């Protein structure tokens with residue numbers, strides 16, 4: 001019986017020596033230490049042995065069991081070490097390799113320009129006033145002194161909404177930021193109707209026109225306009241303000257010029273050009289050889305508009321000016337097609 005135990009021990013240890021992974025190790029454990037293993041059969045058969053043989057065989061069997069268990073733990077540990085060494089060898093981390101580049105998002109060029117314009121206006125004392133994008137005909141046109149047959153009010157020039165029967169006051173997507181002028185003036189005037197406070201605001205936002213989309217016109221675009229209303233505001237305040245804006249926007253050297261213009265909600269009205277910063281006024285394709293770039297429209301607030309806003313035009317005057325944000329960005333970065341702005345092409349957007 002003792003020889004049998006020696007054989008069991010020997011063959012088990014030999015088998016263990018060739019084991020290289022955990023699965024095989026578990027199998028070995030079942031085969032050599034499990035319930036029906038030869039060693040356990042020796043334990044089970046102890047009762048049938050002669051009385052004097054039992055202690056010696058029992059002792060020896062226990063010894064073999066402890067040895068096998070010890071060898072099992074040892075083998076498990078060395079398999080674990082080998083696996084670790086192997087993975088360190090094979091999956092070596094090279095810290096000198098450059099990482100994969102992260103793609104960072106950023107602000108859309110139209111938003112960047114809008115924020116730049118707003119921050120300049122904020123420095124000049126204009127407070128941002130945001131207004132709704134869905135407007136009524138009343139606010140978008142009527143209160144801004146658009147005559148009933150103005151071409152902008154044609155159904156085919158604006159996006160009208162189906163909102164039931166509203167007579168001559170249908171809903172539409174605003175065609176400009178100017179309805180915000182009326183909303184702001186009315187809000188300010190309501191705080192003190194007999195003595196309305198002065199207004200100095202910047203109105204930013206998306207506007208919509210039902211137009212053929214071309215390199216120069218889009219159906220959606222951002223506008224920013226400034227509005228100042230108060231006592232003793234004159235045309236020279238307007239000129240000084242927009243000239244200062246142009247210098248802050250395009251550089252202290254920027255020269256400007258005014259041309260007469262026409263808008264229903266201002267009187268008199270003007271357009272301001274800035275000297276072409278591409279050719280410094282010599283004439284180039286960007287300024288179409290004129291040396292000047294048109295950047296904004298402006299004028300003194302029409303008395304009818306002041307009245308509609310709750311400001312008595314006999315006492316108050318004001319000025320307003322507005323510009324297209326994408327147009328400013330196009331001039332600044334010499335972008336030749338406005339369709340890039342909403343074309344969702346990252347190759348364009350990543351350049352800003």
Ligand SMILES: [Zn+2]
Nearest residue numbers: 276279284287
């Ligand atoms: Zn030029």
